[in-house]
Amino acid sequence: MRLLFEVTGVVHAPMEVVRARMFADAGESGPHRLVDREQGVIAYWGDWWYRGEDSLHFHPDGTLLRHRVHNIARQGxxxxxxxxxxxxxxxxxxxxxxxxxxxxxETPD
Structure with missing residues (x-):
């Protein structure tokens, strides 16, 4: 698995609030999807090369939202x-x- 891209953003809201919003309609893990509410990670991948991961991390100004794109191709x-x-x-x-x-x-409900 090779990291291709990583982008981050700081949400000026507490981790609990951001986590609740991120997982509100995330569903459950499946064949091409990982939903880990405890770790604050949602990952999704295709059959060939793509894996995207969204994760939450503590930040002094609120919550760091990280999105990573990986190349998971085994061949080619x-x-x-x-x-x-x-x-x-x-x-x-x-x-x-x-x-x-x-x-x-950051937009209130």
Whole structure:
């Protein structure tokens, strides 16, 4: 498993509040999904190369939300780069998505 991207954002809210929101409709673990409420991790993966992980961590200003993208291809681990056009612009999309997620987590219900 090779880490390709990691983006983080600080949610200015207590860990308990962020955890409750993150897991509100997370469902349960399954064949392509891990839901670990105790550890504060949700992971999802495909059949070929992709594994995404969202995790929560303590931060002095609230809660650190971390999103990681891993290449889990066992063979041809170079192929995701070609299939995803060398990931050009991918980090910018992840960072924009993280900013939006932080905004949503900070928005009162």
């Amino acid at each position: 681990n170079w192929a995701p780069y070609l299939a995803n056009k060398l990931f050009i612009g991918y980090r910018a999309k992840l960072e924009a998505a993280m900013r939006e997620r932080v905004r949503l987590f």
